Amino acid sequence: MSRRTIGFWYRLAAVITKPPLLLLFRRDWRGMEHIPADGGFITAINHNSYLDMFSYGHFQYNTGRVPRFLAKAALFKAPGVGILLRGTGQIPVYRESSNAFGAFRAAVEAVERGECVAFYPEGTLTRDPGQWPMTAKTGVARAALLTKAPVVPVAQWGANLAMPPYAKENKVRFFPRKTLQVKAGPPVDLTPFYDKEPTPEVLKEATEIIMSAITGLLEDLRGERAPEKPYDLREIRAQERRKAAEEGTK
Template identity: 90%
Template sequence: MSRRRIGFWYRLAAVIAKPPLLLLFKRDWRGMENIPADGGFITAINHNSYLDMFSYGHFQYNTGRVPRFLAKAALFKTPGIGILLKGTGQIPVYRESTNAFGAFRAAVAAVERGECVAFYPEGTLTRDPGMWPMTAKTGVARAAMLTKAPVIPVAQWGANLAMPPYAKENKFSFFPRKTLQVLAGPPVDLDRFYEQEATPEVLKEATEAIMAAITALLEELRDEKAPDNTYDLREIRAQQRRKAAEEGTK
């Protein structure tokens, strides 16, 4: 999809979403020149607030290349929201069902049609105590290896200061106005993976390369160094299950 083909539904969504974003937040946008002008591509973004989809979406809308998000299927049944999601071409994700792989196939098809598909590689809001990216799932690397499309890493910060992940309503803080920072980097160099078989090990290594690029951009935004060890949600949960099992045997 070129810069000129945004479409009615995306423009309508922008009319609804942009005024409150402009009113409530300041912006610090960098790296728009790294968003491809033409052809299919993938963006890989860190996720630290329910609000950051709008922050990133606003940023990319202004580049002229609108993203297709992978969104929970239940949202498509929500009155009003569902119409906008369908109209703007977002991709429903049916978790824990026989249709779960359909979202991945739809994402790959969209990239091959020349569109942008936005991946949150972590799969959920970060649980890292310092709000750094967690260990990611391999879907974004798998899509990159199938399409060989550019993967643009994107880091964002600021939405989490207004709407922290998993915070209760009384912890929301919109004033004083926060700055929504978004930084897009150059395509991640994945050439060394393209001629390899997509084994779990290769996909893991490619995913780590993508996440390293995102983390480096976030370090630039935050002007601080990320921890040496990436927070691994699956390992943390496994440890919790082992601990619960051990306590249950006492």
């Protein structure tokens, strides 16, 4: 999708969502020059708030290249929201079902048609106590190596200060106004992997390179250093299961 073909539904979504975003938040946008003007590409973004889809969507919309997000299938059934998601061409994700691979195939086909697909590589809102990016799934690397499309890393910060991940309703704070910070970096160099078999090890290494780029951008935005080792949700859950099993045998 080029700069000239944003389409009716995306423009309608912008008319609905931009005014409250402009009212409630300040903006600090950097790196728009790294968003390709033409051709298919992938963006890989950290995920730390239910609002960050709107924060990042606003940023990229203003570059003239609109993203297609992978969103939970249940959202497509929500009144109003579902119509906009379908109209703007977002991609439903059917988790833990026989249709789960369909979202990946749709994403690859979109990139090959010249569109942008936005991935949240972590697959869910971060559980890291400091809201840093977690260890990611390998779907974004798999799509990148299959399409050989540019992968633009993006970090965002600020939406999570208004609506923290997994926050209860009474913890949502829009005032004082927060600043939505979004920073895109240059495409990640994955060319060393193009001629390799996409084994789990290769996909893991490529994913770690993508996540390292995102984390570095987030460090710039926050002015802080991320933990040396990313939070590993699978590892934490495995530890919790082992602990529960050990307590159950006592």
